[in-house]
Amino acid sequence: xxxxxxxxxxxxxxxxxxxxxxxxxxxxxxxxxxxxxxxxxxxxxxxxxxxxxxxxxxxxxxxxxxxxxxxxxxxxxxxxxxxxxxxxxxxxxxxxxxxxxxxxxxxxxxxxxxxxxxxxxxxxxxxxxxxxxxxxxxxxxxxxxxxxxxxxxxxxxxxxxxxxxxxxxxxxxxxxxxxxxxxxxxxxxxxxxxxxxxxxxxxxxxxxxxxxxxxxxxxxxxxxxxxxxxxxxxxxxxxxxxxxxxxxxxxxxxxxxxxxxxxxxxxxxxxxxxxxxxxxxxxxxxxxxxxxxxxxxxxxxxxxxxxxxxxxxxxxxxxxxxxxxxxxxxxxxxxxxxxxxxxxxxxxxxxxxxxxxxxxxxxxxxxxxxxxxxxxxxxxxxxxxxxxxxxxxxxxxxxxxxxxxxxxxxxxxxxxxxxxxxxxxxxxxxxxxxxxxxxxxxxxxxxxxxxxxxxxxxxxxxxxxxxxxxxxxxxxxxxxxxxxxxxxxxxxxxxxxxxxxxxxxxxxxxxxxxxxxxxxxxxxxxxxxxxxxxxxxxxxxxxxxxxxxxxxxxxxxxxxxxxxxxxxxxxxxxxxxxxxxxxxxxxxxxxxxxxxxxxxxxxxxxxxxxxxxxxxxxxxxxxxxxxx
Numbered sequence: 001x002x003x004x005x006x007x008x009x010x011x012x013x014x015x016x017x018x019x020x021x022x023x024x025x026x027x028x029x030x031x032x033x034x035x036x037x038x039x040x041x042x043x044x045x046x047x048x049x050x051x052x053x054x055x056x057x058x059x060x061x062x063x064x065x066x067x068x069x070x071x072x073x074x075x076x077x078x079x080x081x082x083x084x085x086x087x088x089x090x091x092x093x094x095x096x097x098x099x100x101x102x103x104x105x106x107x108x109x110x111x112x113x114x115x116x117x118x119x120x121x122x123x124x125x126x127x128x129x130x131x132x133x134x135x136x137x138x139x140x141x142x143x144x145x146x147x148x149x150x151x152x153x154x155x156x157x158x159x160x161x162x163x164x165x166x167x168x169x170x171x172x173x174x175x176x177x178x179x180x181x182x183x184x185x186x187x188x189x190x191x192x193x194x195x196x197x198x199x200x201x202x203x204x205x206x207x208x209x210x211x212x213x214x215x216x217x218x219x220x221x222x223x224x225x226x227x228x229x230x231x232x233x234x235x236x237x238x239x240x241x242x243x244x245x246x247x248x249x250x251x252x253x254x255x256x257x258x259x260x261x262x263x264x265x266x267x268x269x270x271x272x273x274x275x276x277x278x279x280x281x282x283x284x285x286x287x288x289x290x291x292x293x294x295x296x297x298x299x300x301x302x303x304x305x306x307x308x309x310x311x312x313x314x315x316x317x318x319x320x321x322x323x324x325x326x327x328x329x330x331x332x333x334x335x336x337x338x339x340x341x342x343x344x345x346x347x348x349x350x351x352x353x354x355x356x357x358x359x360x361x362x363x364x365x366x367x368x369x370x371x372x373x374x375x376x377x378x379x380x381x382x383x384x385x386x387x388x389x390x391x392x393x394x395x396x397x398x399x400x401x402x403x404x405x406x407x408x409x410x411x412x413x414x415x416x417x418x419x420x421x422x423x424x425x426x427x428x429x430x431x432x433x434x435x436x437x438x439x440x441x442x443x444x445x446x447x448x449x450x451x452x453x454x455x456x457x458x459x460x461x462x463x464x465x466x467x468x469x470x471x472x473x474x475x476x477x478x479x480x481x482x483x484x485x486x487x488x489x490x491x492x493x494x495x496x497x498x499x500x501x502x503x504x505x506x507x508x509x510x511x512x513x514x515x516x517x518x519x520x521x522x523x524x525x526x527x528x529x530x531x532x533x534x535x536x537x538x539x540x541x542x543x544x545x546x547x548x549x550x551x552x553x554x555x556x557x558x559x560x561x562x563x564x565x566x567x568x569x570x571x572x573x574x575x576x577x578x579x580x581x582x583x584x585x586x587x588x589x590x591x592x593x594x595x596x597x598x599x600x601x602x603x604x605x606x607x608x609x610x611x612x613x614x615x616x617x618x619x620x621x622x623x624x625x626x627x628x
Contacts, residue, residue, distance in 0.1 A: 002037070004030040013060035013084050013111070024259050028053045032287040034091070035079050040306035042094045043425060044102050047285035047298040049079035051177050051256070055280060056080040058262035059143065059173070062270070066110040068141040071125050073150050075103035075116030076300070077175070085111040095425035097600025102426060117429020118394070119367045120153025122146045123172055127159055130168040141171065141270060148176040149344060152366025163275045164247025171269050172248070172277040175256065177284040177295075243277050252279025257286065296347055317478040321418055323453040324474075325350030327460045328387065330486055332358050335464060341376050341388045343369045349389040349418050369394050373401035380411040385464060388413060392420040392432025392473060399438060406469050410444045414463045420449070420473035421513060421563030422606070427599030432473065433592050436511070437568030439471045440541050446470045447541040449512035451499070453481040455538070461488040475513045475563070494542040502533030505556035506620055509535040509548075511570050514561040517606070520613030525620055532620065540570050545577060552578050552585040557623050559588045561616060566591040588623050590616060
C-alpha cells in the first residue's frame with residue numbers, strides 16, 4: 001500500500017478547506033491510489049469513482065456536509081466521498097461482509113443522505129429534501145450529483161420537470177463522463193456562465209427578447225425570417241435551451257478535474273434562486289490507464305492485478321451470462337424475428353456478441369427499464385420475438401409495464417433476469433431477492449429457473465416456442481455444468497426433474513442455483529443415514545402439481561429450497577397447493593428472510609442465512625426429530 005499522509009491526516013471533510021490547491025492535487029493522487037489498490041483486492045466500481053475524485057473534493061470544500069446534503073445518484077461513484085468522510089479504515093474491507101458498502105448507506109455515515117443503488121433517483125430525492133427544508137423553515141443546501149447515463153432514465157426528467165415548476169433552490173451537478181472538453185466550447189461556456197449567474201444577464205436577455213418580439217411581422221416570408229432570427233439568437237445565447245425552458249438555470253461546461261473552476265461555479269450557484277444545473281465533464285477511470293482505456297470493463301470489476309490491470313479468474317466453467325449470450329446468437333441464426341433489448345447492460349447481460357452480429361436487431365434503451373418492457377410489447381405486437389435481458393433487481397422498476405403491457409395482452413416476450421438471487425458484494429440494492437414473488441403472481445406468465453447452465457440453454461429454446469410471456473431467472477457466475485453443448489434438449493412445460501433418487505422419507509425440491517446446494521445437502525444426509533430425494537423444480541409457474549401431490553402422499557417430509565424471499569415465493573406456492581391435501585406430510589420452506597440481506601461473498605451470506613448445504617442438512621435432521 002502506497003503512503004497516503006494527507007488522506008490519513010483527514011478527520012472529516014471540513015479539513016479539506018485548509019488545504020491549498022497543490023496539496024489537493026497530491027490528495028487526489030493518494031485517493032486514487034487507495035481506490036485502485038482496494039478494488040484490486042476486493043473488486044468494485046473502479047472507473048466511476050476514479051472519475052469524480054476532484055469533483056468530490058470541490059463539493060466538500062464548498063459545502064458543509066452533513067449539514068448540507070450531497071446526494072450521489074446510484075452511489076457507485078462515492079468511494080472518494082467515503083474516504084474523506086471518516087471511513088478510511090472500513091474502506092479497507094470494501095464490499096466485504098461487515099466492511100464498507102460499495103454504495104452510500106445511511107447507517108454507515110451521516111454524510112450518506114440516502115441508501116443508493118439504482119440510477120436516476122438523485123434529483124427526486126433532492127427536490128423532496130428541498131421542499132421539506134423550506135416547509136420547515138430551515139437553511140441548508142441540497143446537491144444532487146447525477147451522471148449523464150442516469151439522464152436516460154425517465155425518473156430524472158420527471159424530477160427536472162417539477163423542479164423547474166416549483167422553483168425550489170437546489171443544485172444539480174451533471175457528471176458527464178461520456179465526452180471530452182473542447183477548449184472553444186469551454187471558453188464560451190465560462191463566459192455564458194458568468195452572464196447567466198449575473199443579474200445583468202437577465203436584463204440583457206429580456207431586452208433582446210423584447211427587441212425581437214417588437215419587430216413587425218409583414219407577410220409569411222417575413223414571419224419565417226423573424227422566427228428563424230429568434231431561434232438563432234436564442235440558440236446562440238442559450239445553448240442549454242432544454243434546461244432553461246424547464247426553469248432550471250444552466251452552468252457549464254466545467255472541467256470536472258479542475259478543482260478551482262468547480263469551486264467557483266459551485267459557490268456562485270449557492271447564491272442563485274431556484275434550481276441550478278452545473279454541467280461537469282469528467283473522464284471515467286481517470287488516473288488509472290487500464291480503466292481509462294476500457295471504462296466499461298472497469299466500471300464494475302472483480303479482483304485484478306493493480307500493477308497491470310489484469311482481471312483475475314476466468315477460464316473455468318462457463319457463466320450463466322456467457323451461456324445466455326451464446327444461445328442468443330444461436331437462436332438469432334435460426335429465428336430472424338428474434339430481437340434483443342437491454343437497459344444499459346449490453347456487456348453485463350452478455351449481449352455484446354449479439355449486438356455486433358445483429359446490430360439492427362439489438363436495442364439498448366439506456367437506464368429506462370419501463371420503456372424496455374413496453375418497447376418489447378410493441379415489437380411483439382409487430383410480429384417479432386423480443387428477449388428483454390435485465391438484472392433482476394432492475395426489472396422491479398418496470399412492474400406496471402409487465403402487468404399492463406405484456407401479461408394483460410399475453411404477448412410472447414421473453415424476460416431473462418440475470419443476477420437473480422444473491423449477487424454478493426453489491427448488497428441489498430442489487431440482490432435479486434424478489435423476482436419469483438413478483439413474477440409468480442402475474443397471469444399468463446411462465447416462470448422458469450435453470451438448475452445449471454445447460455438447462456438455461458434448454459429453457460431459452462423452449463421459451464422461443466411459447467406463445468405468451470416467459471421469465472427465466474438465473475444467478476451471477478457459474479453453475480454445475482463444466483461445459484455447454486449448443487444443442488438443446490427437449491423441455492416439457494411445467495414438469496420438474498428428479499436429479500437424485502431417494503427412497504427414504506425426504507424430498508428436497510429446489511429452485512435454480514439451490515439445486516446444487518440440495519445435492520450437497522443430500523450427500524451430507526446420506527452419510528448420516530438419511531436418503532433424501534432431490535428434485536429440480538425447473539418451473540415456479542406452472543408448478544408440477546402431479547409431482548408435488550405424489551411426493552406429499554409418499555414422503556414424511558418435503559423441503560422447498562429457493563434463493564428468493566419466502567413471502568410469495570416458490571415454497572409459498574407449494575404450501576398453497578398442498579393445503580387441501582389430506583396428508584401427514586410435513587412441509588419445511590427454506591429461502592431468504594423477510595429483510596434486506598447485507599453485502600458480502602455469496603458463500604458467506606448463504607452460511608449466515610442457513611442456506612448452505614450443511615445448514616440445509618441440519619434443518620432436515622431437525623424436522624425429522626434429530627434422527628439419522
